[in-house]
Amino acid sequence: MSSVVALDRxxxxxxxxxxxxxxxxxxxxxxxxxxxxxxxxxxxxxxxxLSEILSxxxxxxxxxxxxxxxxxxxxxxERVVLVDPPHIPYPHAWLAAxxxxxxxxxxxxxxxxxxxxxxxxxxxxxxGAVLCWPKQADDxxxxxxxxxxxxxxxxxxxxxxxxxxxxxxxxxxxLAVDAREVRVLKCRGGLAPARPIATAALASGGGH
Amino acid sequence: xxxxxxxxxxLAMDGVxxxxxxxxxxxxxLAGTAQRRRLQAVNPAARALGLKPGQSLTAAQALSQHFATxxxxxxxxxxxQQLLAAWGYRFSAQVSLHYPRCLLLEVQSSxxxxxxxxxxxxxxxxxxxxxxxxxxxxVAPNPAAARVLANAHxxxxxxxxxxxxxxxxxxxxxLGFSREASSAFARMGVRNLAQLxxxxxxxLAKRFPAxxxxxxxxxxxxxxxxxxxxxxxDRFEARIELNFEVESHQALLFPLRRLxxxxxxxxxxxxxxxxxxxxxxxxxxxPASQVPVGLLSAEREAAMLFELTRGRLEQQQLPExxxxxxxxxxxxxxxxxxxxxxxxxxxxxxxxxxxxRERLRARxxxxxxxxxxxxxxxxxxxxxxxxxxxxxxxxxxxxPGWLLAEPQPLREGSVQVQAGxxxxxxxxxxxxxxxxxxxxxxxxxxxxxxAFRTVGNDGPLLLHGWFA
Numbered sequence: 001m002s003s004v005v006a007l008d009r010x011x012x013x014x015x016x017x018x019x020x021x022x023x024x025x026x027x028x029x030x031x032x033x034x035x036x037x038x039x040x041x042x043x044x045x046x047x048x049x050l051s052e053i054l055s056x057x058x059x060x061x062x063x064x065x066x067x068x069x070x071x072x073x074x075x076x077x078e079r080v081v082l083v084d085p086p087h088i089p090y091p092h093a094w095l096a097a098x099x100x101x102x103x104x105x106x107x108x109x110x111x112x113x114x115x116x117x118x119x120x121x122x123x124x125x126x127x128g129a130v131l132c133w134p135k136q137a138d139d140x141x142x143x144x145x146x147x148x149x150x151x152x153x154x155x156x157x158x159x160x161x162x163x164x165x166x167x168x169x170x171x172x173x174x175l176a177v178d179a180r181e182v183r184v185l186k187c188r189g190g191l192a193p194a195r196p197i198a199t200a201a202l203a204s205g206g207g208h
Numbered sequence: 209x210x211x212x213x214x215x216x217x218x219l220a221m222d223g224v225x226x227x228x229x230x231x232x233x234x235x236x237x238l239a240g241t242a243q244r245r246r247l248q249a250v251n252p253a254a255r256a257l258g259l260k261p262g263q264s265l266t267a268a269q270a271l272s273q274h275f276a277t278x279x280x281x282x283x284x285x286x287x288x289q290q291l292l293a294a295w296g297y298r299f300s301a302q303v304s305l306h307y308p309r310c311l312l313l314e315v316q317s318s319x320x321x322x323x324x325x326x327x328x329x330x331x332x333x334x335x336x337x338x339x340x341x342x343x344x345x346x347v348a349p350n351p352a353a354a355r356v357l358a359n360a361h362x363x364x365x366x367x368x369x370x371x372x373x374x375x376x377x378x379x380x381x382x383l384g385f386s387r388e389a390s391s392a393f394a395r396m397g398v399r400n401l402a403q404l405x406x407x408x409x410x411x412l413a414k415r416f417p418a419x420x421x422x423x424x425x426x427x428x429x430x431x432x433x434x435x436x437x438x439x440x441x442d443r444f445e446a447r448i449e450l451n452f453e454v455e456s457h458q459a460l461l462f463p464l465r466r467l468x469x470x471x472x473x474x475x476x477x478x479x480x481x482x483x484x485x486x487x488x489x490x491x492x493x494x495p496a497s498q499v500p501v502g503l504l505s506a507e508r509e510a511a512m513l514f515e516l517t518r519g520r521l522e523q524q525q526l527p528e529x530x531x532x533x534x535x536x537x538x539x540x541x542x543x544x545x546x547x548x549x550x551x552x553x554x555x556x557x558x559x560x561x562x563x564x565r566e567r568l569r570a571r572x573x574x575x576x577x578x579x580x581x582x583x584x585x586x587x588x589x590x591x592x593x594x595x596x597x598x599x600x601x602x603x604x605x606x607x608p609g610w611l612l613a614e615p616q617p618l619r620e621g622s623v624q625v626q627a628g629x630x631x632x633x634x635x636x637x638x639x640x641x642x643x644x645x646x647x648x649x650x651x652x653x654x655x656x657x658x659a660f661r662t663v664g665n666d667g668p669l670l671l672h673g674w675f676a
Contacts, residue, residue: 059655059674063609079561087610090673091582091592092601094609102596106578107568117568117576124559179654 029155032068035201036182040173041190045069049172049188050146050156054165056178058086061199064097065177066157070129071098073155078128081121083107084114086133103128115141122148122156129155143170210316210367213354214332215344216292219309221249223288224278226340227448229462234275238265248280278451285309288341291446291470293438295339298477299332304351304435310358312351312435325365339473348374350429356383368429375427376402383427389420401427440478444485444537446470453492453529457522460489460533464521465514467535472510481506481543486536487517491528499524502574503566506541512563519570586634587642588672605630606648608658608673615670618659623649623669626656631663648675 030037030044037043045051055062070080080103082089091101109117118132122145130149134141137160149156158171165176165185174185181196216222225231234254240246245265257272268275289305296303299322302314315328322328329345336343347365348354353375357364359382366374378401381390398404404424413421425431448463464487475482483506487499499520507513559567565577581597583590586604588611628647635641644660647669651657658673 057651057653057655058610059608059651059657059676060653061676063676067609085610087612087674088592089580090588090607090609090611091580092604092607093675094580095582095601096607097609101580101582102598104580104596105565106580106594107572108576108578109568109572113572117572120564120567124561124564126559126561126564 029069030072031065032072033065033202035197036065039184039193039195039197041187045155046172046188047155048150048153050142050149050158050170051173052142052158052160052164052169052171052175054160054162054174054176054185056162056176060177060179061202062159062177064202065175065182066131067094067097067099069155070104071100073128074100074103076128077103079103079105079126081105081107081118081127081130083118083121083130083132084109085131111135115145118156119144119148121152122154123152125152125154127152127154129157131157131159133159139168139170146170146172209314210347210349211351211354212313212315212329212332212345212347213307213351213358214292214296214311214313214336215346215355215358216288216309216311216341217344218249218342219288220280220285221251222341223284225251227463227466228451231340234259234272236268236275236277237280238277239280276451287446290441291474292339292341294440294474294477295335296477297438297440298479299328302435303438305438306351306433306435307355310355312354315347329363329365339469350426350433351435352384352423352426352433353429356427371429376400376405380404384423385420386417389416392416440474442538442540444471444474444482444540445534447532447534449532450530453531455526455529457524457526460521460530461518463533464517467533468514468517469510471535471537472508472513475508475540475543478540479543480540481508482513482537482539483507483541484537484539487521488534488536489524489526489530490532490534492531494528496534497524497527497530501570504569505562506543507562507566508543512566516566516570519567523571586632587640588632590635590640605646606675609676610674612672612674615660615672617667618649618657618669618671620668623651623657623659626650629661632660633663646672 028044029047031040053062053065073080075098082104085106094101107117107121114132115134115137118130121127121130137158142158145156145158162176162178165174171186172188176183176185179199181198182202183196184192186192220237224237225235232253234257235251236247236254236259237249238245239248247259247261247263247265247268249261250259254275257275259268259271259275289309292311293303293305296311296313300313300315300318304312306312315325319325319328322331325347332345333343344358344362346354346357346361348357349368349371353371356378357366357374360378364374380393380398380400383401393404398407422431426433446467448467450463454460471482471485484500484502487501488496489499490496499517501517501520503516568577578594579596581593581595582599582601583593583597584599584601585591592611626648629645631645633643643663645663646658646660649657649659649669656675657671658675659669659671661667661669
């Protein structure tokens with residue numbers, strides 16, 4: 001009989017590849033859309049991490065994707081910060097979506113200051129979610145946001161154009177949104193579901 | 209009543225040293241006329257060089273070249289006394305600067321809050337050390353006794369019954385009598401208080417002025433001492449003169465940290481906060497640059513005040529080297545501590561939202577952080593405000609999530625009208641009259657927008673929002 005090979009020595013020589021430990025699904029941050037929750041490995045947004053929303057254009061439902069989450073957070077008195085939003089949030093629509101505006105703050109900043117402000121908000125740990133619209137965000141800037149979100153245990157959302165999908169990103173979740181469907185490009189803790197989710201399957205954000 | 213006397217044996221030196229980042233370097237304080245400069249005080253490092261108080265400056269320079277000099281400034285001593293009184297006001301309602309370089313605190317009534325005395329004393333010492341002042345602390349049943357005990361002791365606390373015992377061995381010249389009386393006692397062979405008390409009282413009254421007996425009675429607590437109590441001023445002002453011309457922000461941070469810490473000390477004593485203060489950077493040939501710091505709520509935490517002022521200071525351009533830094537706070541509203549839940553949901557070292565907001569405002573500008581509020585107005589431009597507001601809204605049709613600040617013309621034929629029109633006609637009373645027909649439109653890419661055309665105008669549709 002051949003000698004018994006110790007398992008840990010085999011592992012130490014890196015000849016055996018080990019899969020990553022499975023992250024137990026914790027639906028602590030449901031998206032509010034049943035179809036999307038079912039597709040995501042954690043049953044919702046990755047907690048304390050950066051999620052990227054790559055939208056093909058403005059006005060195709062990219063806010064409706066987040067409104068249920070923001071409504072849930074503001075209802076439990078968690079602060080939501082919008083850092084440098086591209087347009088003015090129309091209060092009536094946000095109210096109709098259930099967002100409590102008393103817990104919503106808008107930070108006006110441009111360029112690098114906006115990234116700095118988003119990072120400060122994430123790191124502080126006093127916000128429930130931070131939304132930002134970085135204009136020229138390189139890999140390093142996104143990684144900083146990701147680390148800040150981990151430090152502050154805060155949900156971070158970065159809206160970026162769909163062209164960025166070709167570039168790698170340190171975000172824990174990447175969603176590509178266009179007028180018809182939502183595709184999961186990358187999700188930490190599981191394989192990205194190949195099948196896109198039709199926008200029609202997402203619950204309407206309210207108001208219409 | 210029990211009185212604590214905190215004596216500052218080298219107040220002038222400490223006051224200068226605490227403004228310098230190199231506190232261990234030899235330093236002497238100079239006084240006297242321009243012709244006869246002499247050393248008023250020296251720090252331990254200068255003493256090690258052989259320098260002594262009372263030497264002339266030329267003699268000192270003959271001994272060593274390697275020491276820094278600063279002016280002995282009686283006005284500065286007065287300022288430090290005021291700061292220390294403001295600090296002491298936090299611990300006792302009865303604070304007096306009756307004796308020079310010395311702080312009298314009534315501590316009996318404060319023991320319930322800060323006591324027992326050993327713990328209270330430890331706290332006083334800890335804070336004074338942090339402020340950078342050397343000190344001696346004694347406690348006695350009356351302020352005069354506490355003061356003379358501080359001449360000979362540090363950390364001594366005596367009660368009513370041990371007062372005589374503690375005072376008896378004190379030498380006569382340390383009891384606060386006039387110089388003539390002290391020397392007269394010395395010539396009589398009276399060396400300490402016990403011997404003095406053994407003398408017949410009527411004989412003393414005959415041979416010495418009345419002040420001697422009254423001082424004796426005050427010491428023993430048989431005669432009250434009228435004290436002027438400290439009342440905190442309504443504004444804070446502090447100034448640090450830099451010992452060289454500073455051109456970089458980095459070198460301003462040390463004095464700035466001292467100033468904000470002093471401000472925080474003062475505010476804690478007064479139980480108030482600060483909402484607005486101005487930092488003046490003084491130049492040689494120009495009026496001082498001002499760095500105003502405004503906060504949304506009253507604050508008084510030293511680290512936070514420093515951080516915010518630093519944020520504002522770093523944006524400031526220095527047109528000329530800075531000679532001195534001055535901090536002036538006039539608006540001192542009462543401080544209301546923030547309510548915190550007992551079981552905070554975020555237990556990690558999270559920064560409160562108020563502090564985060566101030567940090568953002570400090571760097572990005574006063575208007576950088578806004579809320580969002582709805583207004584009961586149908587005109588989209590008037591329907592929002594940057595202040596959070598709680599108003600009842602009239603029912604309205606679907607509204608887009610994004611509102612464009614400026615409406616943009618849409619190319620004819622690039623969009624399909626999905627729904628509409630919805631007439632919005634309002635504002636005739638304030639000059640912002642609008643008459644518009646709003647349509648829900650969709651582009652070929654599937655973007656859904658909100659566009660309008662002014663009634664009676666055949667121009668292109670103007671895009672005003674996105675149903676995002």
